[in-house]
Amino acid sequence: MPKIKISVLKVFTPEDVFGEKYIAPDGTVAEPCHLKEGQEWISTDLKKPDGFCSWAWDDFRKDLYLLYFGGDIPDTPKGVVYTVCSDAKRPVCFKLERLEE
Amino acid sequence: MPKIKITVVKRFKPEDVFGDEGYTTPNGKKITECTAFKDGQEFIVEKLDKPEGFCGWAWRDIYKDVAVLNFGGNFKNWAKDGTQFTACTDGVRPVCFKLERIDE
Amino acid sequence: MPSEVKITVVKNLSPEDIFGKKFYRPSGKELTKCPYKKGESFITTDGNMPEGFCHHAWFGMYPKITFIRFGGNFDDWAGEGVDYVCCPDGIRPVIFKLERILED
DSSP states (O other): OOOEEEEEEEEOOOHHHSSSSOOOSSBBOOOSOOOOTTTTTSSTTTTTTTTOOOOHHHHHHHHHHHHHHTTTTTTTTTTTEEEEEEEETEEEEEEEEOOOO | OEEEEEEEEEEEEEHOOOOOOBOOOOTTBBOOOEEEEOOOOOEOTTTTOTTTTOOOOHHHHHHHHHHHHHTOOOOOTOOOTTEEEEEEOBBSSOOEEEEEEEEE | OOEEEEEEEEOOOOOOHHSSSOOOOOSSOHHHHHHHHOOOOEOBEEEEEOOTOOOHHHHHHHHHHHHHHHTTTTTTBBBBBEEEOOOOOOOSOOEEEEEEEEEO
């Protein structure tokens, strides 16, 4: 079965979203996600790479699943899905690619 | 876009999961098999929209499989091409579904 | 801090329970029960999947794991910090009990 490559396309900061710093109710200032643009992982057998964020993983697992089983969505290149994690204070955009055997 | 047919294959009773005592909620309500569906009931999915009256929780659970079939994927070596078997995640009274792609 | 969640296997259903007969993959190989044993248990770490746990089952239960970790309760359903979840495998589903682990 195909492996899937996950790459970080874009890391948005809280300032990008709100136009100013985001301060939590307890006074802490929200930092951008620790992921770095260009960072890559390979998922084998639909498994989460070690240490990868569980929250983001759950957000786009449906897309990985679709690629893994040979599905292709319209309007993007074959074998590719662009997706985003749901942390709206600091969303991260990912590119998912099916690596053909 | 293809249509997807959903068929209710089997509804389990709490007794199937927990044994003869079945399941009673903390406030004393005895739970039966799922009442949102009937065995053998069929639904048609068009344009990936939830069929009218289909349970929202179950739809969330099966949506990823419906999407794979909708976009031409197949569950190789698991179920026949164009089909999939999946279950809703209600652990007290699960419901099993068959999904089938209806090619135009 | 969010809590950890204990996951315990409650019931392991077979393809015969669903279809009333054996289930064969397209390759002809028989699909049998999932290897989990009743009573087997696992604990999350920082809300992450326990090592070696089934990825597919984890995906199905993750929304409820998150709900329970952050203090959610289905009071009229399973009681405080508890729920039951079924994995999305429609051929041989496994039912798990989820329990919030309270810190001392």
